[in-house]
Amino acid sequence: MSKIILTGDRPTGRLHIGHYVGSLRNRVELQNSGAYDKVFVMIADAQALTDNADNPEKVRQNIAQVALDYLSCGLDPEKSVIFIQSQVSELTELTFFYMNLVTVQRLQRNPTVKQEMILRGFSENEGEENQNKRGVPTGFFTYPISQAADITAFKATTVPVGEDQEPMIEQTREIVRKFNATYGPVLVEPEILLPGNAACLRLPGTDGKAKMSKSLGNCIYLSDSSEEVRAKVKGMFTDPNHLRVEDPGKVENNPVFTYLDAFCKPEHFEQFGDCFHGRKSSFDFHSLDEVKAQYRAGGLGDVMVKNFLAEVLDATLAPIRARRAELEKDIPYVFEVLRKGSDEARRVAAQTLAEVKQAMRINYFDEDVLASLIADFNGRK
Ligand code: TRP
8 A cells, every 4th residue: 555644734824843843854754755655745724714714814824934834844846745725625525525424522522622622712612602702613613524534635644743633633533434334445544643752742832831832922933033043042941940050950841951852963062062161160061861961960051051952953943944045035936836736636635535426426427327327216216
């Protein structure tokens, strides 16, 4: 069986370093590994609209931003099909058919939907509806079904995403099993592919909060300038009890160290070891474990560790930033990539939709089908 990747992001803002370590970096590696027959990367504008119906302009403006983030991180249109969800109308058709295979109760139990409803102030029942609680848009409530359509339309075997998407993939697998059992074996059950490194599963915000999120203002964006990155690192939350340099510090739940776990490579100690040479104290570290041990023991100040992190992040982001600057000079090219990708995605999704309709026996006008329908009718009369 061929190995196919499908993944995507909602275009509600520029992508940040949480997206990068959680999924984007992984995708580029998978794309380049040659181990996959096809890679589809989708800008999920229709899903973004499920909770932004009143703000389509935001979604619209961020299409190019997300595409730029993709291309500057190394997604290559020669190797990956990059496309826009709303331009593949077959996905909505599949969603409509899958809806019959999912109960309202099952959707209500989806942990990601539950959590996002609380986050967005959508009330769970009508009685609670008031000015603050907006009521759940049906499209939002059912988006796990639409996500199953996104994945199955391309017969994806592998979905590289962050940990928060696990319930979506589980729900997709259920829909696939239900569909295949009901109508015949057409759809493929996908597997989730999580980042290997625990720090990358969910990168905390710069304020130490569990998640990087635009609304919390705790993100470092892939498109941030070097100065912005440095300023954000400088202001990062660390161990609140590490008041004096001499004090022992905590590495656990200290976002500065979580970021280092996600980004630091052995060569960075050679390149940026100077950050640990100060007037009062000086260290020669060769690995992150040594830095952590010293921080735990005391004597290593946050400023040094942050200076090192700023260098590490900047080394990672500088080439991405440079590619973005080049691509920004040719936005027509970026949209051409999306147009071509969307055309190709539509061809593939149309094929799956045809198989789905055939399995459901709603392909009335396909060759021979009409004749047999007429014969059935006449035979029964
Ligand atoms: N729900 C994903 C997110 O919020 C975006 C998405 C939409 C997606 N459809 C998908 C991810 C299909 C993987 C596969 O980031």
